Amino acid sequence: MDPLTTVVEFEVLRNLKARYCRLLDTRDFAKVCGAGHYHESYVKADGRWRIATLELTRTLLELPR
Structure with missing residues (x-):
């Protein structure tokens, strides 16, 4: 099990x-980088695991100038 799984x-x-x-737009080679x-x-329901919540916290977002 992943050490960050509880x-x-x-x-x-x-x-x-x-x-x-890291995403690259091949039309103009603009680069977008992100991290988070x-x-x-x-939650386990009816014997199957289902996503209950999903949240993204961004720690870095670099957009082209």
Whole structure:
């Protein structure tokens, strides 16, 4: 299990993921970079895990000038 994953209850799970992305527009080669954290929670219902909440917190956003 991921070290940033916490089992809150047997049927509830919380997860924190760090992400970084870089996008390039090939028309004018403009670059967008971003980083942040996904805060997720899952609930087990009918034997299947389902996303209950999903939140993105941005820590970096670089837009072209």
